[in-house]
Amino acid sequence: MSEVKANSRARLVYDPAELDYNFGPEHPLQPGRINALIDLLETCGLWRRTGEDSLLPLRAATVEELSQAHTSDYIAAVQTLSTPGSSKAESDERQLLAIKYGFADGDTPALPRMHDVCAHIAGGSLVALSAVMGLPAGGAFSSEDERPLHVFHPGGGLHHAWAERASGFCIYNDISVAIANVLRASEAKILYIDFDAHHGDGVQRAFYDDPRVMTVSLHETGRYLFPGTGDVLELGNGLGRGYSVNVPLEPFTEDDSYTEAIESLLSPLVISFAPDVIVTQHGCDTHAWDPLTHLSLTLRGIQAQITLAHQLAHTYCQGRWVALGGGGYDLYRVVPRAWSMVWAEMSDQALPEHLPDAWVERWRPVWSSVEDQEAAAQQVMGKAPAPTNFPTSFQDRPEDFPAQPRRWSISRANRHTVSLVRHLVVPSSVRQAFPAARSQSPLAGLFDLLHLRGSATPSRSKTLETPAGALLLRDFCPPSLVERLTVDEGLHAFARLPEREHQLLLSIARRPDCALTLAHTPAGRIAGEVTLAPGDEWWEGLENVYEVAIEVSSNWRGFGVGRNLLAFALELDALEDIILYAMGLSWHWDTEGLGLNFYRYRELIARLFASQGFVEYPTTEPNVKMEPANIFLARVGKRVDQRVVSQFFNHLLSTPNLAQL
Amino acid sequence: MIVSEIMTTKLVTVTPDDTLSHAANLLRQYQFHHLPVVRATTTVETLKSDQKSRKTLPVLEGLLTSQDINMAASLGTWSSSDLLHQPWQERRVLEMMHRATVRVSPTTSVAAAAQILVERGLNCLPVVEYERTGQASQEDEGGTRAVLVGLITRSDLLMALARSLGAFEPGMQLTIPLPMGDLTPLAQLLLLASELRIQVRSVIAAPLQAGIPLAATVRLGTIHPTPLLVRLQEAHIQYTFADLPGEGDSHV
Numbered sequence: 001m002s003e004v005k006a007n008s009r010a011r012l013v014y015d016p017a018e019l020d021y022n023f024g025p026e027h028p029l030q031p032g033r034i035n036a037l038i039d040l041l042e043t044c045g046l047w048r049r050t051g052e053d054s055l056l057p058l059r060a061a062t063v064e065e066l067s068q069a070h071t072s073d074y075i076a077a078v079q080t081l082s083t084p085g086s087s088k089a090e091s092d093e094r095q096l097l098a099i100k101y102g103f104a105d106g107d108t109p110a111l112p113r114m115h116d117v118c119a120h121i122a123g124g125s126l127v128a129l130s131a132v133m134g135l136p137a138g139g140a141f142s143s144e145d146e147r148p149l150h151v152f153h154p155g156g157g158l159h160h161a162w163a164e165r166a167s168g169f170c171i172y173n174d175i176s177v178a179i180a181n182v183l184r185a186s187e188a189k190i191l192y193i194d195f196d197a198h199h200g201d202g203v204q205r206a207f208y209d210d211p212r213v214m215t216v217s218l219h220e221t222g223r224y225l226f227p228g229t230g231d232v233l234e235l236g237n238g239l240g241r242g243y244s245v246n247v248p249l250e251p252f253t254e255d256d257s258y259t260e261a262i263e264s265l266l267s268p269l270v271i272s273f274a275p276d277v278i279v280t281q282h283g284c285d286t287h288a289w290d291p292l293t294h295l296s297l298t299l300r301g302i303q304a305q306i307t308l309a310h311q312l313a314h315t316y317c318q319g320r321w322v323a324l325g326g327g328g329y330d331l332y333r334v335v336p337r338a339w340s341m342v343w344a345e346m347s348d349q350a351l352p353e354h355l356p357d358a359w360v361e362r363w364r365p366v367w368s369s370v371e372d373q374e375a376a377a378q379q380v381m382g383k384a385p386a387p388t389n390f391p392t393s394f395q396d397r398p399e400d401f402p403a404q405p406r407r408w409s410i411s412r413a414n415r416h417t418v419s420l421v422r423h424l425v426v427p428s429s430v431r432q433a434f435p436a437a438r439s440q441s442p443l444a445g446l447f448d449l450l451h452l453r454g455s456a457t458p459s460r461s462k463t464l465e466t467p468a469g470a471l472l473l474r475d476f477c478p479p480s481l482v483e484r485l486t487v488d489e490g491l492h493a494f495a496r497l498p499e500r501e502h503q504l505l506l507s508i509a510r511r512p513d514c515a516l517t518l519a520h521t522p523a524g525r526i527a528g529e530v531t532l533a534p535g536d537e538w539w540e541g542l543e544n545v546y547e548v549a550i551e552v553s554s555n556w557r558g559f560g561v562g563r564n565l566l567a568f569a570l571e572l573d574a575l576e577d578i579i580l581y582a583m584g585l586s587w588h589w590d591t592e593g594l595g596l597n598f599y600r601y602r603e604l605i606a607r608l609f610a611s612q613g614f615v616e617y618p619t620t621e622p623n624v625k626m627e628p629a630n631i632f633l634a635r636v637g638k639r640v641d642q643r644v645v646s647q648f649f650n651h652l653l654s655t656p657n658l659a660q661l
Numbered sequence: 662m663i664v665s666e667i668m669t670t671k672l673v674t675v676t677p678d679d680t681l682s683h684a685a686n687l688l689r690q691y692q693f694h695h696l697p698v699v700r701a702t703t704t705v706e707t708l709k710s711d712q713k714s715r716k717t718l719p720v721l722e723g724l725l726t727s728q729d730i731n732m733a734a735s736l737g738t739w740s741s742s743d744l745l746h747q748p749w750q751e752r753r754v755l756e757m758m759h760r761a762t763v764r765v766s767p768t769t770s771v772a773a774a775a776q777i778l779v780e781r782g783l784n785c786l787p788v789v790e791y792e793r794t795g796q797a798s799q800e801d802e803g804g805t806r807a808v809l810v811g812l813i814t815r816s817d818l819l820m821a822l823a824r825s826l827g828a829f830e831p832g833m834q835l836t837i838p839l840p841m842g843d844l845t846p847l848a849q850l851l852l853l854a855s856e857l858r859i860q861v862r863s864v865i866a867a868p869l870q871a872g873i874p875l876a877a878t879v880r881l882g883t884i885h886p887t888p889l890l891v892r893l894q895e896a897h898i899q900y901t902f903a904d905l906p907g908e909g910d911s912h913v
Contacts, residue, residue: 028885106858107883160831160884167831168884198884201831224902226884227831291887380890382902 009149009319010347011056011131012047013124014038018155020117023109028292029169033331036363037154040336043359046349054347056131056139056151058124061177065137066122068184069176069206071164077101078118078171081110102166118158118172125156125174125324126181132320133277135185149319150310150346154339157281157326159200160227168198168226175281175324176206179213182277191275191317192216193266195305196283196326197293199230199246203281209240214273218262220286220295221248232420235626242587245269245425250413251294252404255301257411258286261418262308268426268434270316271504274497278317280309283326284338288401289386290330291377296404298396302338306345316500321346330374332367337394351394364390419537423623427588429549432514432533433507462568464519466559471527473568475517479509482516485524490553505529517569519552519561528552528561530569535581538621542647544578544640550608554593562608570612576637579648582609583621586629598629609633619652664774665767667821668788668811674699675754677722682750685730694727695785698758699809704792721789721809723758733757764789767810775818785814827862827880835879835886836901839866842873846898850879853892859883 019031041047077097085091103110128151131138141147160168194200194217207213222228236244288296313321328335344351387400459476487498509516519528535545552562584605586598614633624630674697699719733749788811860882866874
């Protein structure tokens with residue numbers, strides 16, 4: 001066997017005990033897929049089970065650890081059902097337990113020793129996340145450099161289990177157990193991204209009202225598919241409102257639309273949530289050959305998802321990343337290849353182009369024995385028949401995946417879903433820094449549009465005297481200026497951390513169709529910002545509509561900075577030729593810092609914008625509609641074409657019919 | 662389905678002598694819009710073995726809505742010079758509440774309750790049981806008292822609807838056409854589901870045309886429908902699962 005040259009800070013959690021998670025030969029979930037994966041990794045020389053620098057040993061989770069995510073009566077029931085019953089009376093009682101706790105149907109039958117096996121799986125994810133977070137439960141490492149940064153646990157990812165019920169092939173929810181234990185042991189914020197084709201309902205339920213865990217699930221819509229939940233409007237509850245994100249994609253989505261969705265959503269979500277670690281679930285039942293679902297991806301789309309997860313972890317979480325397995329029911333053609341990609345990406349190794357012949361010879365017969373069943377499954381699910389050959393390369397061959405007939409309308413519907421999600425959960429200043437791909441690109445930069453009559457100076461500046469010292473106001477700040485400035489600690493409403501806010505400001509400054517106006521001290525600390533950007537996707541089709549967003553550092557409140565900065569930013573030649581709007585969303589408001597309630601804050605915003613001629617309008621814009629405290633303000637320029645004005649007001653109260661798109 | 666199955670029984674109530682400010686605080690704290698007004702009445706019952714038991718029963722006096730409080734508040738600001746020198750916060754619930762004469766009993770059907778709510782334009786109905794009293798007194802209505810046992814609101818009805826659609830249980834959805842209202846395919850499907858140990862979360866035979874169902878929508882508690890779908894095809898039962906890609910798709 002060749003020497004493994006893996007990145008020493010990546011580990012794989014594997015234990016033969018996990019292979020006993022076996023519901024019988026007729027069940028779609030077979031531990032053989034893990035065997036095939038491990039075999040593929042070893043045959044390719046990507047991983048060794050004996051390698052101390054690549055294997056992270058697991059241990060069973062204790063009942064106490066499990067009880068952080070499961071009710072104790074459920075754990076007790078699982079333990080009871082793990083041992084065979086003896087008497088007749090006992091078996092009736094067991095039947096009752098099975099019905100009550102979700103073991104009565106064919107999906108998740110009770111298994112002998114299941115408590116033990118599932119506790120091992122839950123323990124694997126728990127060890128993985130704790131090790132990455134540097135917590136004692138993850139084991140001791142001789143130095144900080146030894147501590148793993150990325151961990152992959154292919155046996156984990158059982159995301160359907162509820163706190164008090166088994167569901168959808170899942171008994172203990174290893175993800176919830178791991179996250180709940182880390183929340184208890186540290187102050188970390190955790191981002192969970194679920195790429196499985198089924199909605200990650202168990203994890204979402206577990207943290208539905210917890211603002212420290214953001215759950216993001218990309219899945220095939222629940223209109224028909226199990227578990228039926230995962231609508232865009234499931235946003236979390238109480239303090240956790242806005243921390244559950246769901247992206248229901250259309251059946252037959254395919255790679256391009258999928259990649260577009262993840263790329264336009266995940267980065268803004270990560271930057272606005274600022275997590276300490278990313279946990280991803282790489283269920284590969286999204287693949288076109290999967291017998292249970294319809295998303296119709298190929299390994300190209302799955303590779304994009306894995307690469308993006310890795311990149312996000314390095315950009316925003318100092319590399320802390322835990323990847324888990326999950327669904328994936330084309331057991332031998334898809335799962336081993338897809339999850340080898342996860343490991344290869346994580347350990348910075350390149351995959352060979354072709355699958356090793358020895359491996360293909362070993363696993364092709366295993367697949368052949370179930371080939372007919374798979375073909376029947378494809379047909380009853382209403383999908384085009386999959387090619388009847390066993391893959392020989394890591395990547396899929398495009399000719400095996402004929403284009404779906406409704407590709408255009410499907411990607412259009414997905415784009416609509418994504419923009420709705422962006423509206424609902426991504427703060428506007430973050431959204432402006434990550435523009436969605438637009439069908440029409442602006443012909444000229446915003447600077448030219450707003451200086452129709454031509455202006456000699458590239459950017460104006462002005463000094464504002466405040467009781468706390470002088471501030472320099474400057475519009476159309478170039479990136480070179482923003483780079484030299486630092487961000488005041490009090491400026492955190494949108495990106496939540498000053499350094500992130502700085503990154504954000506930089507990316508806004510770099511965009512030609514955005515205008516950034518800053519207030520900074522002579523020493524170079526940014527105390528406030530006004531951004532001006534074209535209206536986002538919801539306003540598509542309307543000309544000359546721009547969104548204004550304002551933020552003033554909490555250290556500079558009460559000096560009229562906001563009012564002066566806004567007035568300065570809006571001293572534009574073209575002011576009367578455009579429509580400006582601003583949205584106040586109550587969940588971004590620093591009401592605690594100001595000691596105001598939402599309605600007083602709302603009034604404050606209304607008065608601030610009214611000073612520049614903004615008027616409040618009722619609207620069906622999805623963001624604003626969420627909360628009665630939210631506010632929508634607009635200023636229609638006097639020279640705006642009457643046709644555009646009436647379009648704008650019609651649009652304000654329009655009801656986008658998602659079903660029609 | 663009857664009212665007692667879906668009504669709210671954990672009630673927050675006020676007494677007629679509470680102040681409006683107390684009521685307004687409760688409404689704000691719990692974020693709802695209706696407060697039943699009750700007077701706690703103690704009854705003494707004589708049991709068989711000469712034991713006496715004392716029970717405190719909430720007797721319904723009326724209903725106070727957030728609208729009543731708004732009304733009191735706005736009247737308070739308009740009529741500053743008349744007899745009502747008292748600010749609205751200090752006025753008593755008794756002055757502003759309704760008698761809530763439209764009531765239902767726990768055994769009223771949900772359909773009847775829904776009809777009353779819609780016809781009368783109400784949002785909320787108190788659910789009462791009439792108890793006979795031993796001695797007649799002033800508050801009694803013909804020797805009976807209306808004991809408040811619950812409250813049924815439009816939200817309760819909506820939740821009952823969602824629950825009866827099986828929406829709170831994980832499951833997938835299958836649509837079966839019923840040509841000419843023939844229920845045989847549905848019956849066969851249910852038999853197959855029971856044979857394959859697939860739980861049925863809900864069955865809706867709709868839409869109706871001239872009283873005949875055209876299609877049945879069945880919610881099944883499984884992530885793995887393939888065995889069932891194979892059996893359905895073998896039995897030549899048509900079904901719709903997910904949006905099948907059709908050639909002549911035109912709804913864009």
